[in-house]
Amino acid sequence: MVEIKAVGVVGSGQMGSGIAQLAAVHGLKVWLLDSDPEALSRAKTFIAGNVRRMISKGHISQANGDNALSLLSYTTNLEDFQDADIVIEAIVESEDVKKNLFRQLDRIVKPSGILASNTSSISITRIASATSRPPQVIGMHFMNPPPIMKLVEIVRGADTSDETFLATKALAERFKKTVICSQDFAGFIVNRILMPMINEAFHALYTGVATKEDIDAGMKLGTNHPMGPLELADFIGLDVCLSVMKILHAGLGDTKYLPCPLLIQYIDAGRLGRKHGIGVYDYRDAAKQAQPSARL
Missing domain, CATH: 3.40.50.720 (NAD(P)-binding Rossmann-like Domain)
Incomplete structure (x- = not known):
């Protein structure tokens, strides 16, 4: 070895x-x-x-x-x-x-x-x-x-x-x-499961099921996730989420992997998440921009 x-x-x-x-x-x-x-x-x-x-x-x-x-x-x-x-x-x-x-x-x-x-x-x-x-x-x-x-x-x-x-x-x-x-399948394990969940959270927001705050609170408090899916998407980067969804759709050929139109719209507007100061949430207040990776 x-x-x-x-x-x-x-x-x-x-x-x-x-x-x-x-x-x-x-x-x-x-x-x-x-x-x-x-x-x-x-x-x-x-x-x-x-x-x-x-x-x-x-x-x-x-x-x-x-x-x-x-x-x-x-x-x-x-x-x-x-x-x-x-x-x-x-x-x-x-x-x-x-x-x-x-x-x-x-x-x-x-x-x-x-x-x-x-x-x-x-x-x-x-x-x-x-x-x-x-x-x-x-x-x-x-x-x-x-x-x-x-x-x-x-x-x-x-x-x-x-x-x-x-x-x-x-x-x-x-x-x-x-x-x-x-094995070498689109999205592997983690993103094969995670990204469709994030995409569905965007669909819930897009169709008016609930506010972004309630969607995230529901997943954090109802399923014990450390971040809600929309907050997590901002942390990952909305452009990265879209890229993975496109790869899943192309690689697996199922319409359930089509990216939510709202996700695409946010990216078209330059709202890419924390790294750009605004995504689903607004991070332009400097006090909101502390990165978890800096807290060891």
Whole structure:
């Protein structure tokens, strides 16, 4: 089985930064890459703040925190991934964009390296087809935010090898995560169930069944969900929700996966959720914009 000592992460947004932080805190050398130097600078500040909070709350020692920060490198150059044992992609949820990245990684990363995607819905088999190493391509879907959420969903493509699967599973378990395993069907496990629920919440709002507040309160208090579905959609990003619903509809061919017109309308209006300050709810009051990922 491949021994993973060095990790590359592509994308310095909330998911990529969180994955990089996890790997460093657990003693692995990490390169975090983004094409935008300003985004990398923000990620560096974000991760450092999270690690300091972990130290102050006694989750890790000062020495472990300092070591984690020393293990992190920030780069805009894919060539720095040459020696990575695994590269985890956490970029935009677009099959074409991911395939293009995997083609480049296939050329750069050493032959034994694993290429993993944090995709929440796109076929691993199709992503792997862009490379010369389908047996070493796998889905490693972290939940948001990665440092806090306890689950990793591992997805095997049609050609993913047992060795790749076992090495990826061992890495997730090193991160103290519970692993669930999905076959390569649209939406996998979590989003196959979650996104239709969110879409139905939009239908309930669209058809006037109830207010957004009552829909969310009903699911939080009636089914013990930590967030209501509309609040959760804002947290995930309405554009991401729409992308996943389109993938479910295309991949499974059932009209029940058609995106709600209201969801589409919100996106057309630029209401993408927390990240844009407004979605189903309005977050433009700075006091409402505290991110759960910053509270460790």
